[in-house]
Amino acid sequence: MxxxxxxxxxxxxxxxxxxxxxxxxxxAQVLSYPGEVRARHEPELAFRIGGKVTRRLVEVGDRVKKNQPLAELDPEDARLQLEAARSQVAAAEANLSLAQAERDRYRTLLERQMISSSQYDNAENSYRSAAARLKQARAEFDVAQNHATYSVLRAPEDGVITRRLLESGQVVAAGQTVLVMAADGEREVLFSLPEGSLGQLQLGLPVQVQLWSRPDQLYPGRLRELSPSADPQSRTFAARVAFEAPEAEIELGQSARVFIENPSQxxxxxxxxxxxxxxxxxxxxxxxxxxxxxxxxxxxxxxxxxxxxxxxxxxxxxxxxxxxxxxxxxxxxxxxxxxxxxxxxxxxxx
The missing domain is CATH 2.40.420.20 (conserved putative lor/sdh protein from methanococcus maripaludis s2 fold)
Structure with a gap:
């Protein structure tokens, strides 16, 4: 107790x-990001007029030359517009000839003092109006003639077709993207940058690029572009790396890895x-x-x-x-x- x-x-x-x-x-504070080799310039090709596609002349992966035909629209509508414009030119020329003859007669009568000056002025104005109408008709004919050539889509430069968004029989609008082409020349690596790493990088930062097909070789490059907004689905920022020197063995679509060293921290x-x-x-x-x-x-x-x-x-x-x-x-x-x-x-x- x-x-x-x-x-x-x-x-x-x-x-x-x-x-x-x-x-x-x-x-070695090295950040690593997977990427893909892309072309520096990737123009989206479209017809300058609308219409129905009659022929598709290329496939994805085809190499094309400058001015090579890629696709064609039904040319009938463009041909009819061209004929209508040609007819308007002919009518404007006939009207101008009539107005000129009428003006010349009135000038002769005015010299003989058989008509008043106001009557001659009316004839002169009719002539000038006919001349202006002919000029307008010829300009419309030139536009219609250009439209007739727009029914054929041509390659703006040498390159490779990377995307195809049209088929024969499809009706497309003017300016609608139908093909995407990777132009020959400079190659870059496109990769996605997470939001947490965005503040650590800046344009011009030196990087190293490694291709999956050649893991024992590193290619020097520089950070050329950073997207100002995030992708709405992945919430990452697109970034592009430009190679320091052109490399012949780097092909489009190759898988790559970008190594970025940040010595500032x-x-x-x-x-x-x-x-x-x-x-x-x-x-x-x-x-x-x-x-x-x-x-x-x-x-x-x-x-x-x-x-x-x-x-x-x-x-x-x-x-x-x-x-x-x-x-x-x-x-x-x-x-x-x-x-x-x-x-x-x-x-x-x-």
Whole structure:
């Protein structure tokens, strides 16, 4: 009974072992993005007039030369418009001849003082009006003649057909895209950039490009273009990399990988198991040098790799952090720092 009334004995909390490590410099902070080789110029081809497609002369993948016919529309409507314009020109020429003859007669009568000046002025105005109408008719004829040639879609330059959006018998409108062509010349790599990496890159940044068909070779390039808006479905930003020098063996459609090194930020690398998160905030457990107690340290994480994570902000190179079992730790908990061989680690504040 007397022992039951005595004060309970205090049990000292025993520090639990914790595997610790120090952040290592991320000497190669390289971001990698998959991409596809595309042409620098990819014009979307369309007829300048509407009509019914009668012939499709190319397929996807066909190489074409400048001014080569690619597709044709039914030329009947354009031919009829051309004939109508030609008839208007003929009528305007006849009307002008009549107005000129009438003006010449009135001029003779005016010289003989057989008509008034106002009557001659009317004849002169009729002549000028007929001349203007002939000029208008000839301009309309030229337009109709051009429209007759627009029934044939021709390649604007040498290249390769990459997309086909028409079939024979289809009715298309003026300006409707029917073919997409990749022009010969410069080649680029198109890739998608996540929103989190957008602020780390800038135009003109040097990059390295690796083709899947030649993994042992890297091609130098520069970031040439960044889309100002995100794709509504993938929520990524389209980016284009231009090769520093033209390479003959780079073909359209080849799979590629873009490597971008960002030296503007000094980053540290920690084991992936050392990073935890709560309420959207990433953090690591830092071991205090004197007390060996834990402190939750918020960090900004860059990119994740298969076994390491890049820390952009929140850690110093001399910090000691817990590298495993972080989900079982508490704020202020005292630990016994050990290495991977279960040997005690001396943590100093220097």
């Amino acid at each position: 007397l022992s039951a009334c005595s004060d309970p004995q205090t049990v000292d909390e025993q520090p639990r072992p914790a595997l610790v490590t120090q952040p290592q410099p991320a000497s 000094s980053a540290l690398a920690v084991p992936l198991a050392a990073v935890s998160a709560e309420a959207g905030q990433s953090f690591v457990w830092v071991v205090e040098s004197e007390s060996h107690r834990l402190r939750r340290q918020p960090v900004q994480v860059g990119n994740y790799q298969h076994d390491r994570a890049t820390i952009l902000q929140g850690l110093e190179a001399g910090d000691w952090i817990v590298a495993a079992g972080v989900h079982m730790l508490l704020e202020g908990q005292q630990v016994l720092p050990v290495d991977r061989q279960n040997r005690s680690v001396q943590i100093s504040g220097e």
